[in-house]
Amino acid sequence: MQWITDIEAGKQLCLHCRKLHPLSVHRCDRCGSEVHQRIPHSIAITWSLAIAAIIFLIPANLLPMMVVKSIAGEDAGTIMDGVIYFLEHGEAGIGIVIFAASIFVPFFKLTVLLYLLLNIHLNRSHRAKFGLKLYRIIHFIGKWSMLDIFVVALMVGLVQFKNLATIVTGPAAIAFMLAVVMTMFATEHFDPRLLFDTELKKRKHKNESNEGNTHV
Amino acid sequence: MIVKETACKECGVIVNIPKKINFSQYRCPRCNALLYRRGQPFSYIITMAVTALLLFVPLTFLPILDLDIMGLQSSSTLFEALWMVYKDGFYFIAFVAMMTGLLIPVIMLILLLFILVPLKHGYRPEKVSLYYRLYEKMSDWGMAEVYLISIIVSMVKLHGMGTLHIGLGFYMFIFFFITFYITTVWFNPDDIWLDDAVDN
Numbered sequence: 001m002q003w004i005t006d007i008e009a010g011k012q013l014c015l016h017c018r019k020l021h022p023l024s025v026h027r028c029d030r031c032g033s034e035v036h037q038r039i040p041h042s043i044a045i046t047w048s049l050a051i052a053a054i055i056f057l058i059p060a061n062l063l064p065m066m067v068v069k070s071i072a073g074e075d076a077g078t079i080m081d082g083v084i085y086f087l088e089h090g091e092a093g094i095g096i097v098i099f100a101a102s103i104f105v106p107f108f109k110l111t112v113l114l115y116l117l118l119n120i121h122l123n124r125s126h127r128a129k130f131g132l133k134l135y136r137i138i139h140f141i142g143k144w145s146m147l148d149i150f151v152v153a154l155m156v157g158l159v160q161f162k163n164l165a166t167i168v169t170g171p172a173a174i175a176f177m178l179a180v181v182m183t184m185f186a187t188e189h190f191d192p193r194l195l196f197d198t199e200l201k202k203r204k205h206k207n208e209s210n211e212g213n214t215h216v
Numbered sequence: 217m218i219v220k221e222t223a224c225k226e227c228g229v230i231v232n233i234p235k236k237i238n239f240s241q242y243r244c245p246r247c248n249a250l251l252y253r254r255g256q257p258f259s260y261i262i263t264m265a266v267t268a269l270l271l272f273v274p275l276t277f278l279p280i281l282d283l284d285i286m287g288l289q290s291s292s293t294l295f296e297a298l299w300m301v302y303k304d305g306f307y308f309i310a311f312v313a314m315m316t317g318l319l320i321p322v323i324m325l326i327l328l329l330f331i332l333v334p335l336k337h338g339y340r341p342e343k344v345s346l347y348y349r350l351y352e353k354m355s356d357w358g359m360a361e362v363y364l365i366s367i368i369v370s371m372v373k374l375h376g377m378g379t380l381h382i383g384l385g386f387y388m389f390i391f392f393f394i395t396f397y398i399t400t401v402w403f404n405p406d407d408i409w410l411d412d413a414v415d416n
Contacts, residue, residue, distance in 0.1 A: 003246050005228040013223040016352050017345075017409060018251075020222050020230075030409055032345040094372045132226060132247055143359045146316065150359075150366030153313055155373065156304065157297025158281055161288050165377070169304045177309050188356065193228035196247075 005193075007200060012037040039191040043117060049186035050113045053179045057106060060176035066152050070165040078172060079103060079148065101147040102176070109138045109145070109183050116195065125199035135192045142187055145180045149173060224249055255404025258332045264402065265325045265332075268395035271388055272322055278385035280367055285378035293385055294318060294363070317363035320354050321396050327351045328399065331408060344408065355400070360393045 006013055011020050017031035028035050064076030077085070079102045086095030112134045119127050152173055159167040220233045227247040242252035255261075279291040292300075295318070302310035327347045334341040341347070367386060374380055 003229040006223040006230060007228065009230050011223060011230065013225060013228075015225060016349055017405065018222055018225065019409075030345065031348055033349050089376075091372060094369060097369060128227070129247060135226075143316075143357075143362055146313075146359055146362050147366050147369065149309060149313055150317060150363045151369050151373065153301045153309070154281070154292070154297045154366060154370040157292040157300040158283050158290055158370070158374065159377070160290055160300065161285055164285060164288060169301050169306045169309065173309055174306055177312060181312065184356070192226045196227045196229075 005196065005200060006037065007197065015039075038193060038197075039189060042189055042191040042194060043120060045189040046113060046186045047117060049182045049189065050110055050117070053106075053182040053186065054110055056175045056179035056182065057110075058175075060172050060179050061103070063172035063175065064170035065148065065172045065176070066155060066170045067168045068159075068165065069168065071163065076170060079176070098148065098151075101144050105141055105145045106179060106183065109142065109187070112138045113183070113186055113190065116190065116192075120194050120198060123198040123201060125196070125202055128195040128199060131195045132192050135187075135190065135195075139187055142184050145183070146177075149177050149180070222251065224251060252406065253404055255407045256402040258336045258407075261399055261402045262329065262332050262336060264395055264399040265328050268392055268399055269322065269325050269329075271392040271395060274388050275318075275385055275392060278388055279383035280385040280389065281371065281374075281383055282381040283374060283378055284381070291383065294389065313363075316357050316359040318360070320358045321360045321392075324351055324354050324358060325396065325399065327354075328403060332403075335408060348405065348408065352405070358396075360389075360396060364389055364393055 006020075010023055012023055012025070012035055013020055014028040014031060014033060014035045016033045017028060019028055019030045021028065021035050023037065025035055027033070061079060063078065065079050065082065066077065068075040068077070079098070083095050083099045083103070086092070086098065116131050116135060119131050152169060155167045156169050159165055221230065222233060223230050224244040224247060226249040227244060229244065229246045231244060231251065233242050233252055240254045241250060243249065244251055275294055277293060279293050280297075282289065282291040284290075295314075298310050298314045298317075301313070327350055330341065330347050331344055331351070335344075367389070371380060371382070
């Protein structure tokens with residue numbers, strides 16, 4: 001079935017209140033937000049935020065997330081150390097939760113974002129629906145990578161026993177949080193409609209070349 | 217049949233939603249994105265939002281966890297935990313965690329009341345579009361449920377260190393999240409733009 005998209009119909013959708021406007025409108029008369037046919041500079045912003053997030057993930061995984069100071073000495077653990085600790089101490093369930101939320105999800109999200117961007121650059125229109133499914137998944141799980149930040153905050157807040165044991169926030173926390181926030185902004189700035197526009201581009205291209213042939 | 221013309225926000229296809237809808241939701245025929253979900257009456261949403269806000273009040277002073285190590289006691293509320301991060305010098309983390317985990321859900325509820333209470337009483341608030349725009353922007357950044365699960369994770373992490381008691385604040389937080397979630401699900405933004413919204 002042939003679908004008519006907003007580009008072909010010469011319309012644009014207000015992303016906040018879902019009102020359909022003609023192209024001449026720049027500000028939605030219903031909710032007052034700016035209206036664009038596609039999110040402006042979507043691809044460039046998504047690229048730059050994704051790259052920044054990848055860079056921040058390196059210190060986030062190498063530096064200690066929190067430092068436990070006790071009579072036995074100082075113990076600084078990275079995210080992976082925490083996962084290994086739980087796997088070794090028979091708490092496999094919680095180890096897997098932390099692994100999923102703090103290591104798997106951030107990498108998965110960035111991989112998907114890069115895959116979607118490449119699909120747009122390579123005009124792979126037949127992958128549009130699959131890409132949209134992936135986009136929905138990363139949009140849904142986006143906030144769950146913040147889990148480790150909250151866990152660190154709670155541990156720091158609770159374990160304050162002067163000389164006996166204290167937990168201090170580690171430098172990886174800030175890098176990790178920046179990576180998470182940037183990935184979330186990148187996902188927000190990515191316009192999934194661009195995945196489907198590739199099909200339109202192809203069709204237009206085909207029509208043009210057909211017309212060219214008939215003239216010759 | 218009166219038809220409302222709109223476009224799918226995820227794949228850009230033009231769709232016509234029947235205006236007198238007697239089904240609870242409408243999905244995009246091409247990509248299956250949720251385009252319309254029937255909302256509940258404003259009075260239900262207002263009640264639920266007020267309940268959620270009332271449940272939030274005790275969260276500011278009730279401890280969520282008590283930790284007991286060799287006779288030494290330590291307890292923490294949701295806010296105190298983030299305050300310690302602030303005192304460690306990680307201002308940005310404390311700020312973002314405080315906003316996403318606690319304040320954004322509360323601000324969303326307050327904005328919803330600002331929109332719905334006047335509509336319920338028969339007039340459209342002047343700044344309804346501003347309130348709604350803020351509400352919409354924040355909706356992706358409310359992370360109360362992530363904070364909730366993180367409490368459970370830290371319980372498991374801490375139980376080897378000493379005796380752990382779950383405080384009343386934890387249960388309050390669960391109820392707060394449930395009522396907050398129900399409020400947002402019941403609210404259908406389309407309803408505030410209807411001409412007869414003021415009588416709803």
